[in-house]
Amino acid sequence: MLKRLITAGMGAGVALVMLTGCVPVQPMQDPPNRPDTTSVSLDGKRIKEGGDLKMALSSEPDKLDPTTSSSLYTRYVMQTMCQKLYDIDAQGEIVPQLATALPKSEAGGKRVTIPVRTDAKFADGTAFNGEAVKTTLERGINLKSSKRKSELGPITKITASSDAVVIDFEKPYAPFTAALADRAGMIMSPKALADQGEDFSNNPVCVGPFKFVERIPQTSIKVERDPLYYDAQNVHLDSVTYQIMTDANIRAANIRSQDVQVADTISPQDIDALQKEGIGTLQVGSLGYQGVTVNIGNQDGVGQPAEQIDSPMAKDVRVRRAFAKAIDRPALTNAVFNGWYEPACSFMPAKSPFSSPAAQQCVEHDPEGAKKLLKEAGVSLPMKIEIKVSNAQDTLRYAQALQAQIKDAGFDLKVTPMEYTALLDAQDKGDFDLIYLGWSGRIDPNDNSAKFFQTGAGNNYAGVSDGKLDELFDRAASLVDDKQRSVTYGQIVERLNEVLPTVYLYRQRNLTAYTNEVSGIDVYADGVVHLSNAAFVEDDA
Incomplete structure (x- = not known):
């Protein structure tokens, strides 16, 4: 009734x-049994240092601001220049990035302490520390246009020192660490935030292997190697240019011609043919x-x-x-x-x-x-x-x-x-x-x-x-x-x-294509293509 x-x-x-x-x-029904291939490793490859890697991006990112953005394609670009407190690995496990260890929980889960790096600098030369983390988290809570507020949970207070940040909650909040492995955990330069405010997206400044260079709307976004990055010795490319190519046929054509070296979101209409032609593919089931x-x-x-x-x-x-x-x-x-x-x-x-x-x-x-x-x-x-x-x-x-x-x-x-x-x-x-x-x-x-x-x-x-x-x-x-x-x-x-x-x-399955001239590319179940440690490699053929 x-x-x-x-x-x-x-x-x-x-x-x-x-x-x-x-x-x-x-x-x-049970999902199809397709093995995941999440990485093309640099192991055993002869690296050619430098060069500009071009990636075909299937959609235009929205604002390059971790607090206000909502597009997957923004995450592709931001992951090269805005590192997070935590990340996920190929197994989907949370691992430290700008934090130095997983959070320590106290008071029945109502207090969390996160130790942070002391060897990192933002791309503008200012120091990364616990106070910077506090500034970013408070922006996520208080900015009117924030998309992160509901992700951060019932926070009542944030205190910081140079090497740690302590977060107090009204009640335990289990998803907090996972939230910090995404945009809520991307830490922004307090100086850049003070100087630019809500215009931060026009010149984002974070900690990362690359730093922002320019954006040409509906065409491309370019980032270049940041010499201030704490692990700069493992960054091999001079720059990455994300070229906006919304047409799946055009992305497939450009990866075939090697005008781009990486292309995301390959169409199921194209993937079988590309594999037969010797184009490398990464694939992983989606979360x-x-x-x-x-x-x-x-x-x-x-x-x-x-x-x-x-x-x-x-x-x-x-x-x-x-x-x-x-x-x-x-x-x-x-x-x-x-x-x-x-x-x-x-x-x-x-x-x-x-x-x-x-x-x-x-x-x-x-x-x-x-x-x-x-x-x-x-x-x-x-x-x-x-x-x-x-x-x-x-x-x-x-x-x-x-x-x-x-x-x-x-x-x-x-x-x-x-x-x-x-x-x-x-x-x-x-x-x-x-x-x-x-x-x-x-x-x-x-x-x-x-x-x-x-x-x-x-x-x-x-x-x-x-x-x-x-x-x-x-x-x-x-x-x-x-x-x-x-x-x-x-x-x-x-x-x-x-x-x-x-x-x-x-x-979806996250389907990413790459040419044999590059390696060091990762794609995990969150859908993001990781290029931070990518490199051009010698052809051993």
């Missing part, structure tokens, strides 16, 4: 129409996902109080559930991506240590059931709705296949392609009904979920405010036992399958 409920905790009058009882779900977000309450921009959007999809969860039921994920994913990607139904990768059967459940494919739900919701068929998507070929190919597939379930889907940075802007502003975008993923499930769905979170593009979700996210973040966290994330997925602010579609 259907029953209308007003969800507890909805902000600014936003109401969700809920279904009582269990949501029909089906288990996802992230691609999905469709529904604008439920993002009327005034992300981070603002939720206000109910006046559309059937936003107001009635039966319509969102009908949309989810209309999609045959395995059929679409295999047909569009030649079996290289895997269908996904939640933010939780199956291989995550926090996964569980509950976290892998999926709204069942049932087009007739979808049409029935639309009729029950009083929607005139076919239901017309617009989806905004990236203008990348693979994305358009999937969107058009989706458009055709869900027609039989009663949907008339209009596909509107946009340039990537314009799409991100529309997402921030809430200028969409449906938006098809992805998330590259993080090792802690909190950063793949809470920041998108907790009330007021920095990436809550759907504008959802749900009291039960908020409670579950708070509980998961405060638990120190991984098994208990796993159970709670399973409950979160179950709740998301009831509320449906995002309909998950598939999980």
Whole structure:
């Protein structure tokens, strides 16, 4: 029986129409068994010192500011010049970078001490120390436009010395270390922040093997070797130039001609042919996902109080559930991506240590059931709705296949392609009904979920405010036992399958191509291509 409920905790009058009882779900199929290849090593190679490595970047990065950026492609560029307190390795383990050891926890997890390097300098010559870390973390908490605030947790106080920083929390916050292995942990020069303020992105200054040189919008970003870097002897390139090439065919052509030496996000349409031609490829399963977000309450921009959007999809969860039921994920994913990607139904990768059967459940494919739900919701068929998507070929190919597939379930889907940075802007502003975008993923499930769905979170593009979700996210973040966290994330997925602010579609493999003239390249499960220790090498043929 259907029953209308007003969800507890909805902000600014936003109401969700809920279904009582269990949501029909089906288990996802096992992902394809493809071995990961994460690195092309320098071991045994004769290094040619110097040179400018050119990398084809599949989308334009947004602002080069760790506090405010939200693009994966910004992370590609920033990792060469803005090191973090922590990083992840090929096994997905957190390892120190600007910190010298993993955090020491005290007071039942409410106080964390992080020792930091004393041998590092920022690219502007000023000293890296605990005070600089404090400045960056406080900017992440206090800057109005910050995307990092929800990632950093319930911090009450930060104190610093030259070689350490101490963070006090209102309550234990388990995802904190993982957050510092991403943009929240990229430490910026206090002098540059004071001089530039919110214009920091125009000339970012951090600690890293390379430093910023110039940006030509929609064309390229160049970084050059920083002689002040503490490990400069292991930096082999003079510079790296990231060339923006949004067309997958152009990226493939440029890697074939060796006009670029590295190219990210190779299309599944091209990868088999490139491998046969002797082009090197790195591949690793993703921690992230691609999905469709529904604008439920993002009327005034992300981070603002939720206000109910006046559309059937936003107001009635039966319509969102009908949309989810209309999609045959395995059929679409295999047909569009030649079996290289895997269908996904939640933010939780199956291989995550926090996964569980509950976290892998999926709204069942049932087009007739979808049409029935639309009729029950009083929607005139076919239901017309617009989806905004990236203008990348693979994305358009999937969107058009989706458009055709869900027609039989009663949907008339209009596909509107946009340039990537314009799409991100529309997402921030809430200028969409449906938006098809992805998330590259993080090792802690909190950063793949809470920041998108907790009330007021920095990436809550759907504008959802749900009291039960908020409670579950708070509980998961405060638990120190991984098994208990796993159970709670399973409950979160179950709740998301009831509320449906995002309909998950598939999980990519991170496919990166490289020529045989370069080595020292790494690609890990967070999707970032690492070039810090890359080098041109002698051809032994």
